[in-house]
Amino acid sequence: MNQEKPKYGWYVKNLIITLLIFGILGISVFLFGLFSEGLLKFILVPIGIIIMVVCLWPGIGMTILNLTLGESFDVDKEMAAINELQSPQILDIGCGTGRTAIKIAKSLKNGGHLTGIDIYSRLAIGGNALQTVEHNAELENIAEKTTFQYGEATKIPFESEKFDIVNMSSVLHEIHNPDDQQKVLNEIYRVLKSNGVFYISEWNRNSWQLIAMMGIFSFVFKPKEYWLKLLESHGFAIENYNLKQGFGIFSVRKN
Ligand SMILES: C[S@@+](CC[C@H](N)C(=O)[O-])C[C@H]1O[C@@H](n2cnc3c(N)ncnc32)[C@H](O)[C@@H]1O
Structure with missing residues (x-):
């Protein structure tokens, strides 16, 4: 029998999706910069790193948080x-x-x-x-x-x-x-x-x-x-x- 499970939903789901999308953009900018030459490399690599720190890091962190939420709460x-x-x-x-x-x-x-x-x-x-x-x-x-x-x-x-x-x-x-x-x-x-x-x-x-x-x-x-x-x-x-x-x-x- 397929018993229905309660759906508690994700905290700040839309924010997480947005952060992860920007995070992927950050990775792309970083990699593109890495394989570029000269000034383009000098500009794109730090921009990519900044986007990853600001968006990808909390995006992944909040995803982990949602997956483990309430587990240890007694x-x-x-x-x-x-x-x-x-x-x-x-x-x-x-x-x-x-x-x-x-x-x-x-x-x-x-x-x-x-x-x-x-x-x-x-x-x-x-x-x-x-x-x-x-x-x-x-x-x-x-x-x-x-x-x-x-x-x-x-x-x-x-x-x-x-x-x-x-x-x-x-x-x-x-x-x-x-x-x-x-x-x-x-x-x-x-x-x-x-x-x-x-x-x-x-x-x-x-x-x-x-x-x-x-x-x-x-x-x-x-x-x-x-x-x-x-x-x-x-x-x-x-x-x-x-x-x-x-x-x-x-x-x-x-x-
Ligand atoms: C992060 S969730 C926590 C939900 C729940 N307490 C739990 O442990 O999963 C925050 C909740 O607070 C509610 N909330 C925010 N402002 C509120 C307000 N002024 N009055 C009542 N609820 C509010 C939101 O709608 C949301 O359901």
């Missing part, structure tokens, strides 16, 4: 609070196609429910859509434990103190405006119950693994200290920070 280890509670109410902000949200829902041992919200940007993930995440949840047999809907992180569509746990994996760096980042943190604080836990995962710009993988694109991300300051300024108590292969997970608590 919910029980990284998000221990989830199974310390009875029937936890969990909110996953920026759930996308459900790569992390569905892992969390599958790990629930004491009942509970996961609600996922997103604006479903196709620039962020290929095939990103509400129907995709709902279908993935059905294929993974956790549809009853989950609800997915449209929702903007700066204006979370739920009442105050509804959730025991809020998770946000690789989302806040996509909200570039600092005022909007403040709004998101205020909203998360509002919807969390007192003593609730907030998990936030972000790539760490200062990690060599990220630089090795993304080249100059690693500067799109912020260092750990940036997120730390933001979280502390919103009254969250920092409990843990775990950095693995350039991906850092903060575990913080609402006081």
Whole structure:
């Protein structure tokens, strides 16, 4: 029997395709320059090298990243609070196609429910859509434990103190405006119950693994200290920070 598999899609798929196309162009320019003579060689070889460094390197790095995404992510280890509670109410902000949200829902041992919200940007993930995440949840047999809907992180569509746990994996760096980042943190604080836990995962710009993988694109991300300051300024108590292969997970608590 041919069983259908969930489709989680590639992060920044269109960007990767563009980078790889330019990367191949860079190789061609470099090789053409190498076999040319005189001034043409002098001009084309460095141009080819620059295009390869700027495009091919991150293009290949992001491809590898997508192929290995989430492999080493263990919910029980990284998000221990989830199974310390009875029937936890969990909110996953920026759930996308459900790569992390569905892992969390599958790990629930004491009942509970996961609600996922997103604006479903196709620039962020290929095939990103509400129907995709709902279908993935059905294929993974956790549809009853989950609800997915449209929702903007700066204006979370739920009442105050509804959730025991809020998770946000690789989302806040996509909200570039600092005022909007403040709004998101205020909203998360509002919807969390007192003593609730907030998990936030972000790539760490200062990690060599990220630089090795993304080249100059690693500067799109912020260092750990940036997120730390933001979280502390919103009254969250920092409990843990775990950095693995350039991906850092903060575990913080609402006081
Ligand atoms: C890199 S993906 C991560 C998806 C998912 N958390 C995961 O672990 O696979 C970032 C997600 O954040 C969503 N997003 C970006 N800005 C958002 C916003 N203002 N409100 C809600 N979701 C947002 C995008 O649509 C995308 O699905």
